Amino acid sequence: MSVLSIKDLDVRYASQQGVVQAVSEVSIELDAGETLGVVGESGSGKSQTALAIMGLLGGGAEVGGSIRFSGRELLGLARKDLDAIRGADIGVVFQDPMSSLNPYLSVGLQLAEVLIQHRGASRAAADAESARMLDAVGIDRAAQRLRQYPHEFSGGMRQRVTIAMALLCKPRLLIADEPTTALDVTVQAQILDLLDQLRASMNLALILITHDLGVVAEVCERAVVMYAGRIVEAGATRTLLRRPLHPYTQGLLASRPSLRGPRPESLHAIPGQPPNPARLPEGCAFAPRCTLRIAACDARRPCLETQQDVTRACACHLLPRA
């Protein structure tokens, strides 16, 4: 049984402009020890997908479909039951370690809290375990540093603390929502290495949400590319990045500045803007920006179809059916 199984996830909001479709028909399967990258620009629905898994969507959200964690349906679960899973079996690392730690509580207290909550550990036992975990994420003199406050840590160190916090109860699934976006490039690589190393040693299922294709290339075996709330392309990272099928993925890859070759006049950019999620087009959501657009693109929405080599799927009319 896969650790995480999302089927046809829909997230909608009622707004004054009409229904905002934030996520549509997203399906994801993830096994233990696997890393999945979820790539997309702002507003592509990647964070909404993550929030839906964590049960953090606001009261205004209408959620459809199914999110199963180890076979157990998470959608519609009572807060109490959800709280027993969150933090214990599912860990989360947020984007900004600056704000995801409480400035008024010592790091030790914030870590201990999780163990006391889920394991009923004593404070002393929780501190010992927290120190071990801080050590595991590469913070030295862990026992002393437990007594310090978040502002006494650097950004990278703070992100290590939040990773330690997410992993304290040995979860089976770790969701990292842009974990390196707020960090320096050098620190970024360290944090990614750390995540990858922990994934291997703890047999974690890891979801890495990012807008950075470099991050995906570095640690993810598989990746899905999201656009306007839908998965437009999915597959093994290697082939997906080498031979992108969807024009949007191709555009994303072409937009990356390169150090090789002559310096271009201007950086490549995908023309146009992502569509307004309250007024998505009938056909393919990417069609208005697509250079390869054909008549069918505006008429019907392409389905996510498995491609010839089976490991990948893409939603585009230009591709032959498998």
Place this chain on the structure above:
Amino acid sequence: MNAPTVRKTPAPLRMNPAVIVPAAVLAVIILLSIIGPWLSPYPFDAIDFDSDWGTGPGLAHGHVFGTDELGRDLFARTLYGGRLSLAVGAVSTLVSLVIGVSWGAVAGYFGGRLDSLMMRLVDVLYALPFMFFVILLMVLFGRHLLLIFVAIGSVSWLDMARIVRGQTLSLRQREFVDAAVVSGLGPIAIIRRHIVPNLLGVVIVYVTLTIPQVILVESFLSFLGLGVQEPATSWGALVNDGARGMESTPWGLIFPATFLALTLLCFNLLGDALRDALDPQRGLRK
């Protein structure tokens, strides 16, 4: 970050003169108010017929602060009055801390219908004319000192609830609250462990503002004859009496007013120092 020089755990109330001095002064005033009336050679409510009415302060005749216009010992009365004023301050602080903070934090954190319901109740209590409310209490329950506490207690948490709610609304959006939610903490634990500590700064500042306010409200009620009744007294009532005879017997105003002002000043200084001491980032902001 450089090689970690592990800093000492911030001891919130380390021997800091900004805390020690006002705390010591307050302690002396509180202690004097409690035991003082027994120390004084004269009772607070007896007229000393041996001395002139309205004697000035002096050591020779034993009336250290002088006597009031009725010839009662002002030293005993000032200390005795402190009991009521301090008690009113303590009650209002307690009420606004316990009820006001939890009310506001719960309303702000849960939001939605519960928030509307709780805050409308606050609005209703706000809208009640305070004097009318006090008079109503007097009519219903008769004149009793306890009613002052009920009246002041019932209104002193309203401002606190509103302020705390506003702060909580913005705190709830912070990522560390989301982080606490996804680590499986229930709403009550989040409010207690994550919201309330972040409110401390505002709460302490507001409490130090509330105490002087209610001490003045009490004196106002007493002035109208709805509060403490003669021969019992409070600082507010003494200041009122003293102000009337300010030109002929200035000591009647000076002594109680000094005690009142000193107490308020100490509360404010203590509040300030306390807020700084409880802020883990204080070293960075200087």
